[in-house]
Amino acid sequence: MSTNTASTSAISHSPVDAAPAADAPGPRKAAWAGVVSLGLGIFTLVASEFLPASLLSPIAADLGVTEGVAGQLVTATSIIGIVGGPLVVSALPRVDRRTVMVGLTTLAVISNVLVAIAPVFGLMLASRLLLGLAISGFWAMSLAVTSQLVPADRLGRAMTIVNTGLSLATIAAVPAGAVLGDLLGWRTVFLGAAAVGVIALTVQMATLPSVPPTGAPGFGTLVRTAARPVVALGILSVVLIAGGHFAGFTYLRPAFESIGEVTPSTLALLLAVFGLASFAGNLAAGPLADRRLGVLLVAAPTAIGASMVLYALWGANPVVAVAVVSVWGAGFGAVPTMIQTWMARVAPDRLESAGGLIVAAFQTAITIGAAVGGLLVDSVGVQVAFLGGGISAMLGGMVLATARRR
Missing domain, CATH: 1.20.1250.20 (MFS general substrate transporter like domains)
Structure with missing residues (x-):
């Protein structure tokens, strides 16, 4: 309680426009490559989330469901996202954050592979729930992880790099999915998304340093x-x-x-x-x-x-x-x-x-x-x-x- 009170008092007496002090917790040297790897991860996850929007008709026809039912593939990721972010943050209080981010990206790759090979709609929907957990957990952790990769007065710029993955995925996922789905088939599109996920995973493993948990757990x-x-x-x-x-x-x-x-x-x-x-x-x-x-x-x-x-x-x-x-x-x-x-x-x-x-x-x-x-x-x-x-x-x-x- 005394820590919280002190923190609140300090905040109330400092303008929000001012960047945190130069001696705030953070690395001595910015790990911008790691920040880019987080942006690549966000791109992969969000693009995977939006892909079904451009592929509903062939998915519905192949699995024998209506387009309205197939649309729940998008809804499922959003619903799990409401609880997924807080769940990941609270349930893994002592695990190295590099391991968590790599694990969540791996979960997205597995989800896309399962979607691509799913013989029935039920398995496909369950696989999308895994993706929703990966997206919400990854995005929830990105702020804390990024704050340990760059100086405090560069956090806004670093988050812009991370969120660029979100912007690019929002712009590109639906049209790319539609074009590639017509050319190669919807299952191949999800396999392609899994391949992009493997690339993001490789970059993360090569560039992300060890990131200890921050704050009290639970x-x-x-x-x-x-x-x-x-x-x-x-x-x-x-x-x-x-x-x-x-x-x-x-x-x-x-x-x-x-x-x-x-x-x-x-x-x-x-x-x-x-x-x-x-x-x-x-x-x-x-x-x-x-x-x-x-x-x-x-x-x-x-x-x-x-x-x-x-x-x-x-x-x-x-x-x-x-x-x-x-x-x-x-x-x-x-x-x-x-x-x-x-x-x-x-x-x-x-x-x-x-x-x-x-x-x-x-x-x-x-x-x-x-x-x-x-x-x-x-x-x-x-x-x-x-x-x-x-x-x-x-x-x-x-x-x-x-x-x-x-």
Whole structure:
């Protein structure tokens, strides 16, 4: 209790914009190759998560299920992600973190191989649960591991490298899966994902140094971390920002199609603009998080929320739609690095538990945002879903600003 009190007191008297002190715990020499290997791991895991979205029809036909049932292959990874991150962090309190990260990547490789050879849908679904555990655990641990690979005042830039894997996977996985699935078959695509996983695994084994666990172990630490008021406000802000985003993002296609005279090529362009803007936002977030975190905490949620509101009001104009989607994508692309860097400032002694809570919050936000957005789209229209999502994102930014002042 005395440690927690001292930590909270120190945080409350230091601005969040300031990088941690130069003598904060960390290595003498940055292991940037190890950081890159974590980004490669994130790319492999997230790309594997999204692959079924582009392969539902052939998977359903081959395994004798409906496309709706096959779609649960994506849902399964998200659901397990709500508990997977905190579970991995708490259940392995004393294991070298290099071993944990390598083990989780190995689990993803095994999952993809099992999916590729699965003769029945049940085995395939169980294999995807393994992937969900690997993704949530890897992402939850990435903040604490990265913090031990680079100096404290370069953590934002390092997390940008890690999250670049997330951005690239989001942009490339679905179209690549569709093209390769048509050429080679869906099972070969998953074998290919397993091969990429082996490459990531090899790089991790070659570049990641031994990383000792940080903080007190166990589920009790996770609960005590979540109970800290400033951390609780941060987790609430994640649910509001990401939930608001996914209330609209999940229904981008019907929203785009509501614009008059949108051709398939225009639709593809709008989606590409969003993906590229998200990638650019992630790249910009690292330096901003290291030097001007307070500005980023306000700018990113505002960009998301204001863009969604503007789209709901004036998205019928294609030029406006492209501009708004660009700002929206850039804002959301900055969110993962922004949240992770902020959490490292307010809970530097609980990075592993904080990472698990962030993952659980994001997965919860995806589930709630998509569900509430769907209800709004079906009952009152896609514009209202965008308005509600935009207001939620901006409210999340206000909550984060309140947490920053605390």
